[in-house]
Amino acid sequence: MTVRPGDRLDRMFRNHHERVWRTLRRMGLTPEAAADATQQAFLIAAERLSDIRIGSERAFLFSTALRIARGAHRQARRMDLDEAMDEREGQGSRVDEVVDRQRRITLAGRVLATMEQDLLEVFVLFELEGLTTPEIAELVGVPLGTAASRLRRAREAFRAAAAKLERDLRRPEAR
Amino acid sequence: MTDPKRLLDGEGSEFERELLSTLARERPGRALSRRMRQSLLAVGVLTSAKTGLAGFVALAGVVSLGVGGGWLALRHPSQPSPPAAVSSVPAVTHIALTEPTSAPPAASTPMAAESAPPPEAPVAAPAPRPSAAPGSARDLREQIAWLDRVRVAVRAGDGTSALAELSQYPRKFPRGEFAQEVTVLKVEALVQNGQLAAARSLGNKFVNAHPESPHVERIQRLIGTPP
Numbered sequence: 292m293t294v295r296p297g298d299r300l301d302r303m304f305r306n307h308h309e310r311v312w313r314t315l316r317r318m319g320l321t322p323e324a325a326a327d328a329t330q331q332a333f334l335i336a337a338e339r340l341s342d343i344r345i346g347s348e349r350a351f352l353f354s355t356a357l358r359i360a361r362g363a364h365r366q367a368r369r370m371d372l373d374e375a376m377d378e379r380e381g382q383g384s385r386v387d388e389v390v391d392r393q394r395r396i397t398l399a400g401r402v403l404a405t406m407e408q409d410l411l412e413v414f415v416l417f418e419l420e421g422l423t424t425p426e427i428a429e430l431v432g433v434p435l436g437t438a439a440s441r442l443r444r445a446r447e448a449f450r451a452a453a454a455k456l457e458r459d460l461r462r463p464e465a466r
Numbered sequence: 467m468t469d470p471k472r473l474l475d476g477e478g479s480e481f482e483r484e485l486l487s488t489l490a491r492e493r494p495g496r497a498l499s500r501r502m503r504q505s506l507l508a509v510g511v512l513t514s515a516k517t518g519l520a521g522f523v524a525l526a527g528v529v530s531l532g533v534g535g536g537w538l539a540l541r542h543p544s545q546p547s548p549p550a551a552v553s554s555v556p557a558v559t560h561i562a563l564t565e566p567t568s569a570p571p572a573a574s575t576p577m578a579a580e581s582a583p584p585p586e587a588p589v590a591a592p593a594p595r596p597s598a599a600p601g602s603a604r605d606l607r608e609q610i611a612w613l614d615r616v617r618v619a620v621r622a623g624d625g626t627s628a629l630a631e632l633s634q635y636p637r638k639f640p641r642g643e644f645a646q647e648v649t650v651l652k653v654e655a656l657v658q659n660g661q662l663a664a665a666r667s668l669g670n671k672f673v674n675a676h677p678e679s680p681h682v683e684r685i686q687r688l689i690g691t692p693p
Contacts, residue, residue, distance in 0.1 A: 297512070297513035298513070300511055300512055300513075301512050301513055304502075304503065304506065304511075304512055308494075308499065308502060308503075309493050309494060309499070312493075312494045312498070312502075313489075313490075313492055313493070313494075316492060317489060322494065322495075322498060323498075323680075325494070326494060326498045326501060326502050329494075329502055330502050330505050330506055333502075333506055333511050333512075334506070334509065334511055336511075337510075337511040392488070395484075395485075395488040396488055396489065396492055398485070399485040399486070399488050399489045400489065402485060403489070417469070417472070418472055418473055418474060418486055419474075419486065419489055419490045421472075423469055424469050442470070443470075446470075446473065449473075449482070450473075450478070450479075450482060453479075453481060453482050453485055456481075456485075457481045
């Protein structure tokens with residue numbers, strides 16, 4: 292059955308634009324910049340639609356989004372955990388009581404911002420978007436062993452940064 | 467090779483899972499999703515029964531739409547096709563409706579600063595009455611090109627001429643798709659003219675009428691209202 296290009300793109304947008312946007316956010320783009328980059332990913336998809344295999348739409352969009360993110364200005368990536376800690380002041384002691392959803396996103400995003408780009412990509416695709424390492428290896432363009440190794444290092448980095456954040460957030464409690 | 471268990475699936479600590487679930491649940495929200503969809507509709511990537519834009523991808527001319535400080539560039543059909551391989555992202559089709567880091571190229575349009583006529587008259591030559599059907603691809607192209615010319619005038623400091631031209635929008639495009647963008651440009655032009663009270667009045671009306679518009683933040687910045 293032939294699918295009209297417009298229908299296919301509509302479906303791609305409906306099914307994937309939120310995930311593409313979210314992945315771009317996790318790469319450190321602001322919400323607005325992520326929206327712009329998502330649009331760009333779909334424009335590229337439209338131009339190359341005939342090259343995208345049926346069933347590979349998600350992989351194409353993720354791959355394109357990552358490439359866009361690599362070249363994008365990444366404000367949040369320049370922030371470090373110490374900056375995140377500044378936000379703790381005046382909040383009280385327990386993170387789950389004092390931070391609203393947006394603050395949680397900011398704090399969590401800054402944990403990711405401590406990770407190197409190549410590790411971050413693998414981590415986000417595996418942990419947040421549910422891709423398998425073979426899928427990630429193909430999408431990122433690295434051997435399977437490299438993808439697995441990056442994932443291991445990415446998880447270590449994430450856990451270390453998360454542990455630091457948790458310690459710092461709870462520090463006033465201990466006093 | 468077996469994948470490890472995901473941190474969100476129990477492998478991580480409670481705090482790690484909390485962080486990750488926060489990130490995994492984030493959504494662009496209705497306003498941003500709508501903005502993305504509308505922009506992609508405008509360039510024909512998406513289709514819509516309402517606008518019937520299927521096939522509009524083959525856009526004629528590179529135009530840029532600077533609305534609310536942003537710009538939208540469409541690919542010229544005469545440009546070489548992108549390579550078939552999907553391994554590289556072409557440096558094309560910037561589509562952004564947020565603040566640009568640099569001014570978009572000031573095309574030599576009738577509204578360029580150097581050729582600004584006296585304020586009484588619109589700088590742009592009277593546009594021919596559009597014959598394109600409202601909502602058609604051609605109509606959208608004309609609107610985008612028109613808005614681009616106005617934007618250039620605004621950016622060149624020619625607020626008066628821009629305002630005169632902007633007042634023609636309902637007549638030129640009775641069913642125009644870019645009424646919000648026109649208002650943003652009007653506010654910007656009023657600010658440039660020093661008509662701050664009028665800018666604030668118009669800006670506040672817009673914000674009250676369209677509190678979820680992606681242009682609210684820019685309008686508030688223009689009229690000096692804290693978001």
